[in-house]
Amino acid sequence: MAQLYFYYSAMNAGKSTSLLQSSYNYNERGMRTLIFTAEIDTRFGKGKISSRIGLSADAFLFSQQTDIGELIRNENKQETVHCVLVDECQFLTKEQVKQLCKVTDYDDIPVLCYGLRTDFRGELFSGSQYLLAWADKLVELKTICHCGRKASRALRFDNKGVVMCDGDQVDIGGNEKYVSVCRKHYTDAINEVKGKRKDSM
Ligand SMILES: [Zn+2]
Numbered sequence: 001m002a003q004l005y006f007y008y009s010a011m012n013a014g015k016s017t018s019l020l021q022s023s024y025n026y027n028e029r030g031m032r033t034l035i036f037t038a039e040i041d042t043r044f045g046k047g048k049i050s051s052r053i054g055l056s057a058d059a060f061l062f063s064q065q066t067d068i069g070e071l072i073r074n075e076n077k078q079e080t081v082h083c084v085l086v087d088e089c090q091f092l093t094k095e096q097v098k099q100l101c102k103v104t105d106y107d108d109i110p111v112l113c114y115g116l117r118t119d120f121r122g123e124l125f126s127g128s129q130y131l132l133a134w135a136d137k138l139v140e141l142k143t144i145c146h147c148g149r150k151a152s153r154a155l156r157f158d159n160k161g162v163v164m165c166d167g168d169q170v171d172i173g174g175n176e177k178y179v180s181v182c183r184k185h186y187t188d189a190i191n192e193v194k195g196k197r198k199d200s201m
Pocket residue numbers: 145146147148149181182183184185
């Protein structure tokens with residue numbers, strides 16, 4: 001039976017590299033993969049996933065309106081799909097995560113989702129919320145803070161280099177920069193900005 005996987009991490013943990021490597025492994029054995037990425041993410045141009053180590057692949061784009069289940073079934077009818085890989089899966093809606101569950105269970109196609117668990121405020125993204133709830137396998141891709149601890153949070157900096165405590169979850173077209181840190185250094189940075197004592201979180 002196929003399974004639904006959620007590979008989650010903080011920023012810059014090599015998610016795209018891991019996704020592209022998995023897809024490559026399928027292709028190498030003559031198996032077909034479908035890759036999706038969020039329309040929102042245009043860092044590398046529309047419909048393309050690139051990793052920092054130089055791999056890249058074309059991808060279907062999804063927006064909140066995309067019927068991903070329908071799209072996968074149509075492709076599967078034309079030519080068998082052996083695996084579906086979704087980058088930036090934190091941007092999936094609840095409905096789209098349901099669609100991916102159905103693809104896994106009724107079309108028997110493994111689905112591998114890669115994305116962030118939480119935003120810069122430490123809040124779950126919608127896609128991550130339902131993947132954490134419904135995926136068969138949860139796999140954490142680890143990256144480390146400057147102190148050596150596991151990084152589980154993302155600090156967001158505005159274009160003046162100041163840590164942001166608030167704002168929209170997604171800043172489309174913004175110049176923001178993210179740095180992955182551990183929970184302690186996240187709290188320290190936020191409290192420093194707010195001028196509060198460390199025990200007041
Ligand atoms: Zn740290």
